[in-house]
Amino acid sequence: MGGVVAPEEPGAETAAPTLVEVAFRGNRKEFFQWTGAVLPPVGVAVIVEADRGEDLGRVHATGDRAALRNAGCAHGCGEPVRKALRLATKRDVRQAESLGKLNEEARQRAAEKVRAASLQMKISDAEWQWDKKKLTLYFTAEKRVDFRNLVRDLAATFRTRIELKQIGVRDEAKRLDGIGRCGRQYCSAAWLPELRPVNLGVAKDQRLSLNPSQISGACGRLMCSLRYEHDFYVESRRRFPKEGRIVTTTLGEEKVTSIDIFREAVTLRNPEGATRVIPLAQFTAEVEGRPVPSRADEEPLDESPEEISPELMYTSEFAVPEPRLVILTETIETPAPPAETEDDKPRRRRRGRRGGRRAEDQPE
Secondary structure, eight states: OOOOOOOSSSSOBOSSOEEEEEEETTTEEEEEEEOSSBOOOTTOEEEEEETTEEEEEEEEEEHHHHHHHHHTSSSOOOSOOSEEEEEOOHHHHHHHHTHHHHHHHHHHHHHHHHHHHTOSOEEEEEEEOTTSSEEEEEEEOSSOOOOHHHHHHHHHHHOSEEEEEEOOHHHHHHHHOOBOTTSSBOHHHHTOOOOOOOOHHHHHHTTOOOOHHHHBOTTSSBOGGGGTTHHHHHHHHTTSOOTTOEEEETTEEEEEEEEETTTTEEEEEOTTSOEEEEEHHHHHHHHHTOOOOOGGGSOOOOOSOOOOOGGGTTSTTSOOOOOOOOOOOOOOOOOOOOOOOTTTSOOOOOOOSTTOOOGGGSOO
């Protein structure tokens, strides 16, 4: 994270202020005006105007890309008022790196103050401004919390301006970052520009399991990824009838019990309870009273095996059957043992009572 000076060759000269997006700690991004003659490269550290002071961040986007991201904000970011002042020096970067340990110490001390005051809130993160003129504490709480006395106590402890900002559990996951169950970085922290609300209806439309442990993310809320394919399901279902609807087909009145948008099939049930699964095209033709094309009218499939050249036999273009292990067994008949005679039988001794004679000493 060394300091970077403004390059001479790269960049474009600008006469008017140019929009610049700057990223700060905790995936926080804001837009500023750059009034320099040369645009700063992406990733370089810059000093920007902040609340009653200055702050350090890194350029995330410039020019047209920054304008496009500014126009795509959830509530419209609008024209920025603050300016990006200059490129950061190596000394400025070292000063920003030294704040990492101070941020964690401030969070722990603030958490102790919260426990001492018995407030129902959780301190998630702390962020010192680059010039240490302001300390922002991010917290989560289920209910509204009166923290006026806490702010006075924290201001007397840190001797700076204190700002307590309440965030939701989704914003907390975005700020703290982490690895999801997919093994990749959280979408909210990596690329997702807007945290749109996700309700249980999104999971129902996709026929997903309603088990909270399977469709919830690390924040405890429904995963943001549930919205990625929701529009596809909504558009696809418009071509299908609603489940539970009574329709009139060539067999009479039937009820739509279920639909399959991937196989484009509709399951129908008649009043007697018999069910059938038909393609969507056949269902549409029966409901509209059009003739249903039979399979005899379709071109027969050529089921003859296709000849494969030896050169292409072992390529991925053709599926090679897996070898099967065949175990050959052979039954060997063994001759039965000869019958046992009286002479071959071993003579066994039988113990008699005390004073009695042995079996071989008895007279025949």
